[in-house]
Amino acid sequence: MNATSTLLWMSLVGASPSSASEPLCEKRAPCTLVETQDAGQDEQGQSSQVKRLSLGWMELESGARSVGQKFGPEGRKEKGTPGTTQCEAQEWWLLRPGKPEQLLLSLCNDGKGAVREATGSAGSNHFLYTRSGVRRDSPWSSSRSVQLSPLLPGSEVNRTQRISRTTKKQKEDGDSWDFEKMSGEVVRAPSDCASGKEAPEGRTLPYLPQVQVDKAYIEGGWKQTGFASGEGECFLTADTYLQGADKVRDVNDASLTVLLVADDTLMIEVLDEKVTGPSAKWLNDDHLEVWLAPEPPQELSDCGPPTDEQLPKQWIIRIADGKVFPGFGKPEQTLQVERAQMPGKEGYWLKVKLPPDLFRGISVVYSDSDSGKGPDSRVATSKLKPGRPETLNPVYWVRPEQAVCTVRDGQLTAVRTEIKAEPGKAVLQMK
Structure with missing residues (x-):
């Protein structure tokens, strides 16, 4: 599957309708329709869309418990403060002709913790979610994709950048798996050894x-x-x-x-x-x-x-x-x-x-x-x-x-x- 690069540059299509008239926001205030993306054609050749909603702010602990399901009305407020104990609730929904709306992803992100940035991109009958941040001073990123029609597993990619203690150069660890190709690998940078030296070479290990x-x-x-x-x-x-x-x-x-x-x-x-x-x-x-x-x-x-x-x-x-x-x-x-x-x-x-x-x-x-x-x-x-x-x-x-x-x-x-x-x-x- 080569949809990953395509998905990253898929542009926002059309003007989003007002949130007041958005059925996905009905009786869910606070709720704002942020964007509507063209997701390409489904298996019957009909156009599908992915919509992203912002559902206000809530306490991080409550938001973490709600991730993976549709956000309920409890604990959400219209305004919040990034970098505190609050997080912004978001959902991505798939809309296909003749089928009920399907929740693709829900998350609550404070924008300042381990997850600094998160994006969802649709196109070519796929949806790609990418997030990145810093953990223990090491930048990291991960992505997950799914085919939309029919709904099938896509790919998983994880990457971590770190600085070698011995050479002071940046190096990368990671792993990936593609369900369409049924293949993947683990990438390991040269290890920092107790001797104060770095191992001579990294490893790429096919799964x-x-x-x-x-x-x-x-x-x-x-x-x-x-x-x-x-x-x-x-x-x-x-x-x-x-x-x-x-x-x-x-x-x-x-x-x-x-x-x-x-x-x-x-x-x-x-x-x-x-x-x-x-x-x-x-x-x-x-x-x-x-x-x-x-x-x-x-x-x-x-x-x-x-x-x-x-x-x-x-x-x-x-x-x-x-x-x-x-x-x-x-x-x-x-x-x-x-x-x-x-x-x-x-x-x-x-x-x-x-x-x-x-x-x-x-x-x-x-x-x-x-x-x-x-x-x-x-x-x-x-x-x-x-x-x-x-x-x-x-x-x-x-x-x-x-x-x-x-x-x-x-x-x-x-x-x-x-x-x-x-x-x-x-x-x-x-x-």
């Missing part, structure tokens, strides 16, 4: 999604089901070459995609025109590396070596026969692996049952050995450094009320879940 799928798919349908590519993807495609990028001939040679379908179930698709093995040494065969770590990678420092409790463990899965070998960390538990050969013998689907212990970081590597003499290329889901848990993929859990993956036309496809909200309850629930 590995965990998405609910059809029960029939898990029980056996996966053996006949490919992963949809392009629009409708619900998996992570490995695109980081740890070795031999120049030796990969095309997309059908050493291609790897992965998806978590449960806390302990990993689905893998490997495309390879030539599968090598089994031989006396798994290192010379085509194989997968599965890395698991007990802590979220984005919460780990990259200063110094990890503790023993933070260390990841590695398992090897040989593609030719599905046999599992222990790797780094000498894990005592094993993986349960089922395989299904893809039509045309160009690759395999694998269902991997992970150890029951909870893990918070995961990465997968495909090692391609066309020569049979060791890896010719290695493609990974993250910029993995062996033994470094902070370089693994964090997991993004997609809730069923946000999106699911379902089988369509023989392919596993992502489907966003329509948002079911009461007219007076905000679609965007902000913390």
Whole structure:
């Protein structure tokens, strides 16, 4: 979705009617219609609008309790003072022909605290809410978007700017997720280390999604089901070459995609025109590396070596026969692996049952050995450094009320879940 940049410059359209004649303000004084924005066309091709209301001032504590729902009449006054214990109540409403008005967002902002600025912008059948401020002397911003017709989850972006204690330069941390593309990432700036130095480089960690799928798919349908590519993807495609990028001939040679379908179930698709093995040494065969770590990678420092409790463990899965070998960390538990050969013998689907212990970081590597003499290329889901848990993929859990993956036309496809909200309850629930 590229609607974010479009939404930011959508201009105010038309002259707002007087608040006295605005139905959304009826019997809600104090209430002022601030602006009306063109939200583009709905799914039937009819024009929709987003209206912003100012509903006076109230005490911060009362306003915080009311956020996320239509403001009631209690405690609101026409005038207030920014920067005190008072906040300005605002609502954004979606108006679509033939449907009841839908509350998109309600908030109460004092304009001087952690949230300094908040805006809502509509256009191209989307609504984008952006807020920014300063927390502990660090500027921050966050945004949430939603598709308007039908009501579907959009995107989430968070950014924080901070000053390095060692270099005194500004650096950025953040995370993002796009429900339309079903992808996102965590960005971590170099850490300030206790030694007084800064870690040599920052990290960009792609999220590995965990998405609910059809029960029939898990029980056996996966053996006949490919992963949809392009629009409708619900998996992570490995695109980081740890070795031999120049030796990969095309997309059908050493291609790897992965998806978590449960806390302990990993689905893998490997495309390879030539599968090598089994031989006396798994290192010379085509194989997968599965890395698991007990802590979220984005919460780990990259200063110094990890503790023993933070260390990841590695398992090897040989593609030719599905046999599992222990790797780094000498894990005592094993993986349960089922395989299904893809039509045309160009690759395999694998269902991997992970150890029951909870893990918070995961990465997968495909090692391609066309020569049979060791890896010719290695493609990974993250910029993995062996033994470094902070370089693994964090997991993004997609809730069923946000999106699911379902089988369509023989392919596993992502489907966003329509948002079911009461007219007076905000679609965007902000913390």
